[in-house]
Amino acid sequence: MTGLHDRHLAVSPEWLALYYRQPLELTHGEGRHVWDSDGNRYLDFFGGILTTMTAHTLPEVTKAVSDQAGRLIHSSTLYLNRPMVELAERVASLSGIPDARVFFTTSGTEANDTALLLATAYRGSNQILAMRNSYHGRSFSAVSITGNRSWSTTSLSPLQTLYVHGGVRNRGPYAELSDERFIKSCVGDLEDLLGHTRGAAALIAEPVQGVGGFTAPPDGLYAAFREVLDRHGILWISDEVQTGWGRTGDHFWGWQAHADNGPPDILTFAKGIGNGMSIGGVVARADVMNCLDANSISTFGGSPVTMAAGLANLSYLLEHDLQGNARRVGGLLIERLRAVGAGSPAVREVRGRGLMIGIELVKPGTDDADPDAAAAVLEAARAGGLLIGKGGGHNTSVLRIAPPLSLTVAEAEEGAEILGEALHAAT
CATH class of the missing domain: 3.40.640.10 (Type I PLP-dependent aspartate aminotransferase-like (Major domain))
Structure with a gap:
Protein backbone atom coordinates (compact mmCIF):
# COMPACT_ATOMS: atom_id res chain seq x y z
CA MET A 1 0.00 0.00 0.00
CA THR A 2 2.90 2.35 0.66
CA GLY A 3 3.84 2.18 -3.02
CA LEU A 4 0.36 3.17 -4.17
CA HIS A 5 0.21 5.90 -1.54
CA ASP A 6 3.52 7.32 -2.75
CA ARG A 7 2.26 7.26 -6.33
CA HIS A 8 -0.93 9.02 -5.22
CA LEU A 9 1.07 11.77 -3.49
CA ALA A 10 3.24 12.24 -6.57
CA VAL A 11 0.34 12.99 -8.91
CA SER A 12 -2.51 14.30 -6.71
CA PRO A 13 -3.15 17.73 -5.18
CA GLU A 14 -2.01 18.17 -1.59
CA TRP A 15 -5.56 19.15 -0.62
CA LEU A 16 -7.01 15.82 -1.82
CA ALA A 17 -7.57 14.31 1.61
CA LEU A 18 -7.25 10.62 2.45
CA TYR A 19 -8.62 8.92 5.55
CA TYR A 20 -6.29 7.06 7.96
CA ARG A 21 -2.60 7.25 8.81
CA GLN A 22 -2.11 4.31 6.47
CA PRO A 23 -4.57 5.02 3.65
CA LEU A 24 -6.88 2.26 2.54
CA GLU A 25 -7.30 0.79 -0.95
CA LEU A 26 -10.71 -0.82 -1.34
CA THR A 27 -10.78 -3.56 -3.96
CA HIS A 28 -14.28 -5.04 -3.85
CA GLY A 29 -17.52 -5.10 -1.91
CA GLU A 30 -20.72 -7.05 -1.38
CA GLY A 31 -23.83 -6.02 0.52
CA ARG A 32 -22.75 -3.87 3.45
CA HIS A 33 -19.11 -5.05 3.41
CA VAL A 34 -15.94 -4.06 1.56
CA TRP A 35 -12.46 -5.59 1.35
CA ASP A 36 -9.07 -3.91 1.11
CA SER A 37 -6.01 -4.88 -0.91
CA ASP A 38 -4.62 -6.84 2.05
CA GLY A 39 -7.75 -8.99 2.23
CA ASN A 40 -9.22 -7.33 5.33
CA ARG A 41 -13.02 -7.23 5.50
CA TYR A 42 -14.89 -4.19 6.83
CA LEU A 43 -18.48 -3.40 7.71
CA ASP A 44 -19.15 -0.22 5.74
CA PHE A 45 -20.96 2.47 7.73
CA PHE A 46 -20.14 5.34 5.38
CA GLY A 47 -20.98 4.03 1.90
CA GLY A 48 -18.47 6.14 -0.03
CA ILE A 49 -19.90 9.32 1.56
CA LEU A 50 -23.58 8.26 1.66
CA THR A 51 -23.47 7.13 -1.97
CA THR A 52 -23.73 3.33 -1.80
CA MET A 53 -27.38 3.68 -0.90
CA THR A 54 -28.73 0.16 -1.33
CA ALA A 55 -25.77 -2.26 -1.25
CA HIS A 56 -22.35 -2.85 -2.75
CA THR A 57 -22.49 -4.67 -6.11
CA LEU A 58 -26.26 -4.94 -5.97
CA PRO A 59 -27.03 -7.52 -8.70
CA GLU A 60 -29.99 -5.58 -10.07
CA VAL A 61 -27.84 -2.49 -10.58
CA THR A 62 -24.75 -4.22 -11.94
CA HIS A 320 -37.88 -3.46 -0.76
CA ASP A 321 -39.09 -0.52 1.37
CA LEU A 322 -35.58 0.58 2.27
CA GLN A 323 -36.97 3.80 3.69
CA GLY A 324 -38.88 1.68 6.21
CA ASN A 325 -35.74 -0.33 6.90
CA ALA A 326 -33.82 2.90 7.52
CA ARG A 327 -36.47 3.93 10.02
CA ARG A 328 -36.58 0.60 11.84
CA VAL A 329 -32.91 -0.40 11.83
CA GLY A 330 -31.76 3.20 12.13
CA GLY A 331 -33.93 3.64 15.21
CA LEU A 332 -32.33 0.58 16.77
CA LEU A 333 -28.83 1.72 15.84
CA ILE A 334 -29.22 5.20 17.29
CA GLU A 335 -30.52 3.70 20.55
CA ARG A 336 -27.47 1.45 20.78
CA LEU A 337 -25.13 4.32 19.97
CA ARG A 338 -26.74 6.55 22.60
CA ALA A 339 -26.20 3.81 25.14
CA VAL A 340 -22.57 3.58 24.04
CA GLY A 341 -22.19 7.36 24.16
CA ALA A 342 -23.63 7.58 27.67
CA GLY A 343 -20.59 5.68 28.90
CA SER A 344 -18.03 8.03 27.32
CA PRO A 345 -17.26 11.51 28.72
CA ALA A 346 -15.99 12.47 25.26
CA VAL A 347 -19.45 12.15 23.66
CA ARG A 348 -21.39 15.41 23.71
CA GLU A 349 -24.34 14.21 21.65
CA VAL A 350 -25.58 11.32 19.54
CA ARG A 351 -28.05 12.70 17.00
CA GLY A 352 -29.73 11.88 13.73
CA ARG A 353 -32.65 10.05 12.21
CA GLY A 354 -32.91 6.94 10.11
CA LEU A 355 -29.49 5.84 8.88
CA MET A 356 -27.96 9.30 9.13
CA ILE A 357 -26.36 9.50 12.58
CA GLY A 358 -23.70 11.76 14.09
CA ILE A 359 -21.65 11.37 17.28
CA GLU A 360 -20.18 14.68 18.40
CA LEU A 361 -16.94 14.43 20.40
CA VAL A 362 -15.59 17.06 22.79
CA LYS A 363 -12.81 17.35 25.31
CA PRO A 364 -14.30 15.78 28.48
CA GLY A 365 -15.93 18.29 30.79
CA THR A 366 -16.12 20.99 28.13
CA ASP A 367 -18.01 21.92 24.97
CA ASP A 368 -14.73 22.24 23.06
CA ALA A 369 -14.56 20.17 19.88
CA ASP A 370 -11.98 17.39 19.85
CA PRO A 371 -10.94 16.60 16.27
CA ASP A 372 -7.98 14.54 17.52
CA ALA A 373 -10.38 12.22 19.34
CA ALA A 374 -12.52 11.89 16.22
CA ALA A 375 -9.46 10.94 14.17
CA ALA A 376 -8.40 8.42 16.82
CA VAL A 377 -11.86 6.80 16.90
CA LEU A 378 -11.83 6.60 13.10
CA GLU A 379 -8.54 4.66 13.28
CA ALA A 380 -9.72 2.41 16.11
CA ALA A 381 -12.98 1.60 14.30
CA ARG A 382 -11.04 0.62 11.19
CA ALA A 383 -8.82 -1.64 13.30
CA GLY A 384 -12.00 -3.26 14.59
CA GLY A 385 -13.35 -3.82 11.07
CA LEU A 386 -15.69 -0.83 10.74
CA LEU A 387 -15.51 2.13 8.32
CA ILE A 388 -17.14 5.40 9.39
CA GLY A 389 -16.80 9.05 8.35
CA LYS A 390 -16.23 12.32 10.13
CA GLY A 391 -17.27 15.94 9.72
CA GLY A 392 -18.72 18.82 11.69
CA GLY A 393 -18.59 22.57 11.75
CA HIS A 394 -16.33 22.71 14.77
CA ASN A 395 -13.02 21.29 13.59
CA THR A 396 -14.27 17.96 12.23
CA SER A 397 -15.15 16.42 15.57
CA VAL A 398 -18.29 14.50 14.58
CA LEU A 399 -18.31 10.81 13.66
CA ARG A 400 -20.62 10.32 10.68
CA ILE A 401 -22.52 7.04 10.37
CA ALA A 402 -24.49 6.36 7.20
CA PRO A 403 -24.59 2.69 6.13
CA PRO A 404 -26.39 1.38 3.05
CA LEU A 405 -30.15 1.43 3.62
CA SER A 406 -30.34 -2.38 3.45
CA LEU A 407 -28.43 -2.67 6.76
CA THR A 408 -29.61 -5.62 8.85
CA VAL A 409 -30.32 -5.66 12.57
CA ALA A 410 -27.36 -7.99 13.15
CA GLU A 411 -25.04 -5.64 11.25
CA ALA A 412 -26.33 -2.66 13.21
CA GLU A 413 -25.60 -4.48 16.46
CA GLU A 414 -22.15 -5.48 15.26
CA GLY A 415 -21.29 -1.95 14.15
CA ALA A 416 -22.47 -0.43 17.43
CA GLU A 417 -20.33 -2.89 19.38
CA ILE A 418 -17.22 -2.13 17.32
CA LEU A 419 -17.81 1.59 17.64
CA GLY A 420 -18.26 1.29 21.40
CA GLU A 421 -14.94 -0.49 21.69
CA ALA A 422 -13.31 2.13 19.45
CA LEU A 423 -14.64 4.97 21.60
CA HIS A 424 -13.37 3.25 24.74
CA ALA A 425 -9.94 2.62 23.24
CA ALA A 426 -9.45 6.04 21.65
CA THR A 427 -11.00 8.40 24.21
Whole structure:
Protein backbone atom coordinates (compact mmCIF):
# COMPACT_ATOMS: atom_id res chain seq x y z
CA MET A 1 0.00 0.00 0.00
CA THR A 2 2.90 2.35 0.66
CA GLY A 3 3.84 2.18 -3.02
CA LEU A 4 0.36 3.17 -4.17
CA HIS A 5 0.21 5.90 -1.54
CA ASP A 6 3.52 7.32 -2.75
CA ARG A 7 2.26 7.26 -6.33
CA HIS A 8 -0.93 9.02 -5.22
CA LEU A 9 1.07 11.77 -3.49
CA ALA A 10 3.24 12.24 -6.57
CA VAL A 11 0.34 12.99 -8.91
CA SER A 12 -2.51 14.30 -6.71
CA PRO A 13 -3.15 17.73 -5.18
CA GLU A 14 -2.01 18.17 -1.59
CA TRP A 15 -5.56 19.15 -0.62
CA LEU A 16 -7.01 15.82 -1.82
CA ALA A 17 -7.57 14.31 1.61
CA LEU A 18 -7.25 10.62 2.45
CA TYR A 19 -8.62 8.92 5.55
CA TYR A 20 -6.29 7.06 7.96
CA ARG A 21 -2.60 7.25 8.81
CA GLN A 22 -2.11 4.31 6.47
CA PRO A 23 -4.57 5.02 3.65
CA LEU A 24 -6.88 2.26 2.54
CA GLU A 25 -7.30 0.79 -0.95
CA LEU A 26 -10.71 -0.82 -1.34
CA THR A 27 -10.78 -3.56 -3.96
CA HIS A 28 -14.28 -5.04 -3.85
CA GLY A 29 -17.52 -5.10 -1.91
CA GLU A 30 -20.72 -7.05 -1.38
CA GLY A 31 -23.83 -6.02 0.52
CA ARG A 32 -22.75 -3.87 3.45
CA HIS A 33 -19.11 -5.05 3.41
CA VAL A 34 -15.94 -4.06 1.56
CA TRP A 35 -12.46 -5.59 1.35
CA ASP A 36 -9.07 -3.91 1.11
CA SER A 37 -6.01 -4.88 -0.91
CA ASP A 38 -4.62 -6.84 2.05
CA GLY A 39 -7.75 -8.99 2.23
CA ASN A 40 -9.22 -7.33 5.33
CA ARG A 41 -13.02 -7.23 5.50
CA TYR A 42 -14.89 -4.19 6.83
CA LEU A 43 -18.48 -3.40 7.71
CA ASP A 44 -19.15 -0.22 5.74
CA PHE A 45 -20.96 2.47 7.73
CA PHE A 46 -20.14 5.34 5.38
CA GLY A 47 -20.98 4.03 1.90
CA GLY A 48 -18.47 6.14 -0.03
CA ILE A 49 -19.90 9.32 1.56
CA LEU A 50 -23.58 8.26 1.66
CA THR A 51 -23.47 7.13 -1.97
CA THR A 52 -23.73 3.33 -1.80
CA MET A 53 -27.38 3.68 -0.90
CA THR A 54 -28.73 0.16 -1.33
CA ALA A 55 -25.77 -2.26 -1.25
CA HIS A 56 -22.35 -2.85 -2.75
CA THR A 57 -22.49 -4.67 -6.11
CA LEU A 58 -26.26 -4.94 -5.97
CA PRO A 59 -27.03 -7.52 -8.70
CA GLU A 60 -29.99 -5.58 -10.07
CA VAL A 61 -27.84 -2.49 -10.58
CA THR A 62 -24.75 -4.22 -11.94
CA LYS A 63 -26.89 -6.12 -14.46
CA ALA A 64 -28.63 -2.92 -15.59
CA VAL A 65 -25.23 -1.23 -16.08
CA SER A 66 -23.81 -4.20 -17.97
CA ASP A 67 -26.86 -4.58 -20.21
CA GLN A 68 -26.95 -0.89 -21.12
CA ALA A 69 -23.18 -0.71 -21.66
CA GLY A 70 -23.53 -3.58 -24.12
CA ARG A 71 -26.02 -1.52 -26.15
CA LEU A 72 -24.89 2.12 -25.92
CA ILE A 73 -22.67 3.90 -23.39
CA HIS A 74 -23.00 7.52 -24.43
CA SER A 75 -25.14 9.87 -26.50
CA SER A 76 -25.37 13.30 -24.72
CA THR A 77 -28.60 15.25 -24.22
CA LEU A 78 -28.72 16.17 -27.91
CA TYR A 79 -30.56 12.90 -28.59
CA LEU A 80 -33.64 11.30 -27.12
CA ASN A 81 -32.65 9.03 -24.28
CA ARG A 82 -35.24 6.52 -23.06
CA PRO A 83 -33.60 5.65 -19.70
CA MET A 84 -33.21 9.36 -18.91
CA VAL A 85 -36.85 10.12 -19.68
CA GLU A 86 -38.03 7.14 -17.64
CA LEU A 87 -35.94 8.10 -14.61
CA ALA A 88 -36.97 11.76 -14.94
CA GLU A 89 -40.63 10.72 -14.93
CA ARG A 90 -40.16 8.75 -11.72
CA VAL A 91 -38.14 11.46 -9.98
CA ALA A 92 -40.62 14.17 -10.99
CA SER A 93 -43.49 12.12 -9.58
CA LEU A 94 -41.64 11.39 -6.34
CA SER A 95 -40.45 14.98 -5.85
CA GLY A 96 -43.81 16.40 -4.76
CA ILE A 97 -43.19 19.48 -6.94
CA PRO A 98 -46.16 20.28 -9.20
CA ASP A 99 -45.54 20.44 -12.97
CA ALA A 100 -41.97 19.33 -12.29
CA ARG A 101 -39.10 19.32 -14.75
CA VAL A 102 -35.89 17.35 -14.16
CA PHE A 103 -32.35 18.06 -15.35
CA PHE A 104 -29.62 15.48 -14.75
CA THR A 105 -26.03 16.30 -13.88
CA THR A 106 -23.00 14.24 -12.91
CA SER A 107 -22.71 15.30 -9.25
CA GLY A 108 -24.34 17.10 -6.35
CA THR A 109 -21.99 20.03 -6.82
CA GLU A 110 -23.14 20.45 -10.42
CA ALA A 111 -26.76 20.04 -9.35
CA ASN A 112 -26.43 22.85 -6.83
CA ASP A 113 -24.62 24.98 -9.43
CA THR A 114 -27.58 24.50 -11.75
CA ALA A 115 -30.08 25.36 -9.02
CA LEU A 116 -28.20 28.58 -8.30
CA LEU A 117 -28.15 29.42 -12.01
CA LEU A 118 -31.90 28.88 -12.26
CA ALA A 119 -32.72 30.85 -9.12
CA THR A 120 -30.53 33.84 -9.97
CA ALA A 121 -31.80 33.95 -13.56
CA TYR A 122 -35.44 33.60 -12.49
CA ARG A 123 -35.17 36.33 -9.86
CA GLY A 124 -32.67 38.59 -11.61
CA SER A 125 -30.54 38.68 -8.46
CA ASN A 126 -27.20 37.21 -7.42
CA GLN A 127 -28.00 37.38 -3.72
CA ILE A 128 -28.30 33.99 -2.01
CA LEU A 129 -29.37 33.12 1.52
CA ALA A 130 -27.59 30.10 2.96
CA MET A 131 -27.36 28.41 6.34
CA ARG A 132 -24.43 28.67 8.70
CA ASN A 133 -22.42 25.43 8.90
CA SER A 134 -23.72 24.37 5.46
CA TYR A 135 -21.95 22.54 2.62
CA HIS A 136 -23.10 22.50 -1.00
CA GLY A 137 -20.14 21.31 -3.10
CA ARG A 138 -16.66 22.19 -4.28
CA SER A 139 -17.25 24.36 -7.36
CA PHE A 140 -16.61 28.11 -7.34
CA SER A 141 -20.28 29.01 -6.81
CA ALA A 142 -21.01 26.13 -4.40
CA VAL A 143 -18.00 26.99 -2.23
CA SER A 144 -19.16 30.60 -2.12
CA ILE A 145 -22.45 29.62 -0.42
CA THR A 146 -20.87 27.06 1.93
CA GLY A 147 -21.13 28.16 5.55
CA ASN A 148 -18.62 25.64 6.91
CA ARG A 149 -15.16 27.21 7.13
CA SER A 150 -13.37 23.88 6.76
CA TRP A 151 -14.79 23.49 3.25
CA SER A 152 -14.92 27.09 2.06
CA THR A 153 -11.66 27.43 0.17
CA THR A 154 -11.98 31.02 -1.07
CA SER A 155 -13.76 34.22 -0.09
CA LEU A 156 -14.11 35.22 -3.75
CA SER A 157 -17.57 34.66 -5.17
CA PRO A 158 -19.87 35.32 -8.12
CA LEU A 159 -22.69 35.57 -5.57
CA GLN A 160 -23.49 37.74 -2.58
CA THR A 161 -24.15 35.27 0.20
CA LEU A 162 -25.89 36.05 3.48
CA TYR A 163 -25.99 33.43 6.23
CA VAL A 164 -29.04 32.60 8.32
CA HIS A 165 -29.36 30.97 11.76
CA GLY A 166 -31.06 27.61 12.21
CA GLY A 167 -29.09 24.73 10.74
CA VAL A 168 -27.46 23.81 14.06
CA ARG A 169 -29.83 23.12 16.95
CA ASN A 170 -27.42 22.54 19.82
CA ARG A 171 -24.88 25.36 19.45
CA GLY A 172 -25.08 29.11 18.96
CA PRO A 173 -27.16 31.89 20.50
CA TYR A 174 -30.48 30.01 20.40
CA ALA A 175 -29.27 26.60 21.59
CA GLU A 176 -30.90 26.81 25.02
CA LEU A 177 -34.33 27.75 23.72
CA SER A 178 -37.26 25.38 23.32
CA ASP A 179 -37.92 24.15 19.79
CA GLU A 180 -40.83 26.55 19.43
CA ARG A 181 -38.81 29.56 20.57
CA PHE A 182 -35.81 28.40 18.51
CA ILE A 183 -37.92 28.47 15.34
CA LYS A 184 -39.46 31.82 16.28
CA SER A 185 -36.03 33.34 16.90
CA CYS A 186 -34.58 32.01 13.63
CA VAL A 187 -37.58 33.34 11.70
CA GLY A 188 -37.09 36.71 13.40
CA ASP A 189 -33.43 36.66 12.38
CA LEU A 190 -34.42 35.90 8.77
CA GLU A 191 -37.00 38.69 8.69
CA ASP A 192 -34.48 41.14 10.12
CA LEU A 193 -31.88 40.08 7.57
CA LEU A 194 -34.31 40.55 4.67
CA GLY A 195 -34.98 44.07 5.89
CA HIS A 196 -31.40 44.90 4.95
CA THR A 197 -31.28 43.21 1.54
CA ARG A 198 -32.35 43.90 -2.02
CA GLY A 199 -34.44 41.06 -3.42
CA ALA A 200 -32.58 37.82 -2.68
CA ALA A 201 -32.91 35.08 -5.28
CA ALA A 202 -33.21 32.03 -3.04
CA LEU A 203 -32.56 30.33 0.26
CA ILE A 204 -30.58 27.10 -0.17
CA ALA A 205 -30.59 24.68 2.75
CA GLU A 206 -29.84 21.06 3.60
CA PRO A 207 -32.68 19.62 5.71
CA VAL A 208 -29.94 17.76 7.61
CA GLN A 209 -26.47 19.25 7.26
CA GLY A 210 -24.22 16.46 6.02
CA VAL A 211 -20.61 17.61 6.07
CA GLY A 212 -21.63 19.88 8.96
CA GLY A 213 -21.98 16.83 11.19
CA PHE A 214 -25.56 15.62 10.63
CA THR A 215 -27.04 18.62 12.43
CA ALA A 216 -30.65 19.64 11.85
CA PRO A 217 -33.14 22.25 13.02
CA PRO A 218 -36.42 21.33 14.71
CA ASP A 219 -39.01 19.97 12.29
CA GLY A 220 -41.00 22.81 10.79
CA LEU A 221 -38.27 25.45 10.64
CA TYR A 222 -38.16 25.58 6.84
CA ALA A 223 -41.95 25.69 6.64
CA ALA A 224 -41.81 28.75 8.88
CA PHE A 225 -39.02 30.21 6.72
CA ARG A 226 -41.13 29.48 3.63
CA GLU A 227 -43.90 31.79 4.84
CA VAL A 228 -41.39 34.64 5.03
CA LEU A 229 -39.74 33.76 1.72
CA ASP A 230 -43.07 33.62 -0.09
CA ARG A 231 -43.93 37.14 1.05
CA HIS A 232 -40.73 38.35 -0.59
CA GLY A 233 -40.96 36.16 -3.70
CA ILE A 234 -37.74 34.35 -2.71
CA LEU A 235 -37.27 30.74 -3.89
CA TRP A 236 -36.52 27.82 -1.57
CA ILE A 237 -33.89 25.32 -2.74
CA SER A 238 -33.77 22.08 -0.75
CA ASP A 239 -30.36 20.40 -1.07
CA GLU A 240 -31.28 16.71 -0.82
CA VAL A 241 -27.90 15.38 -1.96
CA GLN A 242 -27.46 13.52 1.34
CA THR A 243 -31.00 13.41 2.77
CA GLY A 244 -32.92 12.13 -0.25
CA TRP A 245 -34.36 8.71 -1.15
CA GLY A 246 -35.55 7.75 2.35
CA ARG A 247 -32.26 7.90 4.25
CA THR A 248 -33.82 9.75 7.18
CA GLY A 249 -36.38 6.96 7.57
CA ASP A 250 -39.32 9.16 8.53
CA HIS A 251 -39.54 10.78 5.11
CA PHE A 252 -38.54 10.14 1.51
CA TRP A 253 -37.13 13.68 1.26
CA GLY A 254 -35.67 15.75 4.05
CA TRP A 255 -37.94 18.71 3.18
CA GLN A 256 -40.98 16.66 4.17
CA ALA A 257 -40.14 17.21 7.85
CA HIS A 258 -40.95 20.87 7.12
CA ALA A 259 -43.86 20.33 4.76
CA ASP A 260 -46.71 22.37 6.24
CA ASN A 261 -46.89 24.60 3.17
CA GLY A 262 -45.74 22.32 0.38
CA PRO A 263 -42.58 21.31 -1.43
CA PRO A 264 -39.58 23.50 -2.27
CA ASP A 265 -39.41 25.47 -5.50
CA ILE A 266 -36.20 23.64 -6.43
CA LEU A 267 -34.85 20.32 -5.19
CA THR A 268 -31.35 19.00 -5.83
CA PHE A 269 -30.22 15.38 -5.51
CA ALA A 270 -27.21 13.13 -6.16
CA LYS A 271 -25.18 10.49 -4.29
CA GLY A 272 -27.48 7.59 -3.39
CA ILE A 273 -29.67 7.49 -6.51
CA GLY A 274 -26.80 6.05 -8.58
CA ASN A 275 -25.53 3.68 -5.87
CA GLY A 276 -22.02 4.70 -6.93
CA MET A 277 -22.69 5.79 -10.50
CA SER A 278 -22.28 9.52 -11.17
CA ILE A 279 -25.79 10.96 -11.06
CA GLY A 280 -26.97 14.31 -9.79
CA GLY A 281 -29.96 16.36 -10.71
CA VAL A 282 -32.31 19.26 -10.23
CA VAL A 283 -36.10 19.22 -9.99
CA ALA A 284 -38.01 22.49 -10.34
CA ARG A 285 -41.44 23.60 -11.35
CA ALA A 286 -41.69 24.35 -15.06
CA ASP A 287 -41.63 28.16 -14.93
CA VAL A 288 -38.40 28.11 -12.90
CA MET A 289 -36.69 25.38 -14.93
CA ASN A 290 -37.64 27.01 -18.22
CA CYS A 291 -36.50 30.53 -17.31
CA LEU A 292 -33.10 30.29 -19.04
CA ASP A 293 -33.00 32.22 -22.34
CA ALA A 294 -29.79 30.74 -23.77
CA ASN A 295 -28.75 27.31 -24.98
CA SER A 296 -27.78 24.70 -22.41
CA ILE A 297 -27.03 20.99 -22.72
CA SER A 298 -25.14 18.32 -20.81
CA THR A 299 -22.52 16.08 -22.36
CA PHE A 300 -22.44 13.53 -19.55
CA GLY A 301 -25.54 14.30 -17.48
CA GLY A 302 -28.25 11.73 -18.13
CA SER A 303 -25.81 9.16 -19.53
CA PRO A 304 -27.67 6.02 -20.69
CA VAL A 305 -25.54 3.84 -18.40
CA THR A 306 -25.98 5.95 -15.26
CA MET A 307 -29.69 6.36 -15.93
CA ALA A 308 -30.09 2.59 -16.24
CA ALA A 309 -28.31 2.23 -12.89
CA GLY A 310 -30.54 4.88 -11.30
CA LEU A 311 -33.72 3.22 -12.54
CA ALA A 312 -32.67 -0.19 -11.23
CA ASN A 313 -31.50 1.24 -7.92
CA LEU A 314 -34.63 3.30 -7.35
CA SER A 315 -36.84 0.33 -8.20
CA TYR A 316 -34.99 -1.85 -5.70
CA LEU A 317 -35.23 0.84 -3.01
CA LEU A 318 -38.99 1.21 -3.43
CA GLU A 319 -39.81 -2.47 -3.89
CA HIS A 320 -37.88 -3.46 -0.76
CA ASP A 321 -39.09 -0.52 1.37
CA LEU A 322 -35.58 0.58 2.27
CA GLN A 323 -36.97 3.80 3.69
CA GLY A 324 -38.88 1.68 6.21
CA ASN A 325 -35.74 -0.33 6.90
CA ALA A 326 -33.82 2.90 7.52
CA ARG A 327 -36.47 3.93 10.02
CA ARG A 328 -36.58 0.60 11.84
CA VAL A 329 -32.91 -0.40 11.83
CA GLY A 330 -31.76 3.20 12.13
CA GLY A 331 -33.93 3.64 15.21
CA LEU A 332 -32.33 0.58 16.77
CA LEU A 333 -28.83 1.72 15.84
CA ILE A 334 -29.22 5.20 17.29
CA GLU A 335 -30.52 3.70 20.55
CA ARG A 336 -27.47 1.45 20.78
CA LEU A 337 -25.13 4.32 19.97
CA ARG A 338 -26.74 6.55 22.60
CA ALA A 339 -26.20 3.81 25.14
CA VAL A 340 -22.57 3.58 24.04
CA GLY A 341 -22.19 7.36 24.16
CA ALA A 342 -23.63 7.58 27.67
CA GLY A 343 -20.59 5.68 28.90
CA SER A 344 -18.03 8.03 27.32
CA PRO A 345 -17.26 11.51 28.72
CA ALA A 346 -15.99 12.47 25.26
CA VAL A 347 -19.45 12.15 23.66
CA ARG A 348 -21.39 15.41 23.71
CA GLU A 349 -24.34 14.21 21.65
CA VAL A 350 -25.58 11.32 19.54
CA ARG A 351 -28.05 12.70 17.00
CA GLY A 352 -29.73 11.88 13.73
CA ARG A 353 -32.65 10.05 12.21
CA GLY A 354 -32.91 6.94 10.11
CA LEU A 355 -29.49 5.84 8.88
CA MET A 356 -27.96 9.30 9.13
CA ILE A 357 -26.36 9.50 12.58
CA GLY A 358 -23.70 11.76 14.09
CA ILE A 359 -21.65 11.37 17.28
CA GLU A 360 -20.18 14.68 18.40
CA LEU A 361 -16.94 14.43 20.40
CA VAL A 362 -15.59 17.06 22.79
CA LYS A 363 -12.81 17.35 25.31
CA PRO A 364 -14.30 15.78 28.48
CA GLY A 365 -15.93 18.29 30.79
CA THR A 366 -16.12 20.99 28.13
CA ASP A 367 -18.01 21.92 24.97
CA ASP A 368 -14.73 22.24 23.06
CA ALA A 369 -14.56 20.17 19.88
CA ASP A 370 -11.98 17.39 19.85
CA PRO A 371 -10.94 16.60 16.27
CA ASP A 372 -7.98 14.54 17.52
CA ALA A 373 -10.38 12.22 19.34
CA ALA A 374 -12.52 11.89 16.22
CA ALA A 375 -9.46 10.94 14.17
CA ALA A 376 -8.40 8.42 16.82
CA VAL A 377 -11.86 6.80 16.90
CA LEU A 378 -11.83 6.60 13.10
CA GLU A 379 -8.54 4.66 13.28
CA ALA A 380 -9.72 2.41 16.11
CA ALA A 381 -12.98 1.60 14.30
CA ARG A 382 -11.04 0.62 11.19
CA ALA A 383 -8.82 -1.64 13.30
CA GLY A 384 -12.00 -3.26 14.59
CA GLY A 385 -13.35 -3.82 11.07
CA LEU A 386 -15.69 -0.83 10.74
CA LEU A 387 -15.51 2.13 8.32
CA ILE A 388 -17.14 5.40 9.39
CA GLY A 389 -16.80 9.05 8.35
CA LYS A 390 -16.23 12.32 10.13
CA GLY A 391 -17.27 15.94 9.72
CA GLY A 392 -18.72 18.82 11.69
CA GLY A 393 -18.59 22.57 11.75
CA HIS A 394 -16.33 22.71 14.77
CA ASN A 395 -13.02 21.29 13.59
CA THR A 396 -14.27 17.96 12.23
CA SER A 397 -15.15 16.42 15.57
CA VAL A 398 -18.29 14.50 14.58
CA LEU A 399 -18.31 10.81 13.66
CA ARG A 400 -20.62 10.32 10.68
CA ILE A 401 -22.52 7.04 10.37
CA ALA A 402 -24.49 6.36 7.20
CA PRO A 403 -24.59 2.69 6.13
CA PRO A 404 -26.39 1.38 3.05
CA LEU A 405 -30.15 1.43 3.62
CA SER A 406 -30.34 -2.38 3.45
CA LEU A 407 -28.43 -2.67 6.76
CA THR A 408 -29.61 -5.62 8.85
CA VAL A 409 -30.32 -5.66 12.57
CA ALA A 410 -27.36 -7.99 13.15
CA GLU A 411 -25.04 -5.64 11.25
CA ALA A 412 -26.33 -2.66 13.21
CA GLU A 413 -25.60 -4.48 16.46
CA GLU A 414 -22.15 -5.48 15.26
CA GLY A 415 -21.29 -1.95 14.15
CA ALA A 416 -22.47 -0.43 17.43
CA GLU A 417 -20.33 -2.89 19.38
CA ILE A 418 -17.22 -2.13 17.32
CA LEU A 419 -17.81 1.59 17.64
CA GLY A 420 -18.26 1.29 21.40
CA GLU A 421 -14.94 -0.49 21.69
CA ALA A 422 -13.31 2.13 19.45
CA LEU A 423 -14.64 4.97 21.60
CA HIS A 424 -13.37 3.25 24.74
CA ALA A 425 -9.94 2.62 23.24
CA ALA A 426 -9.45 6.04 21.65
CA THR A 427 -11.00 8.40 24.21
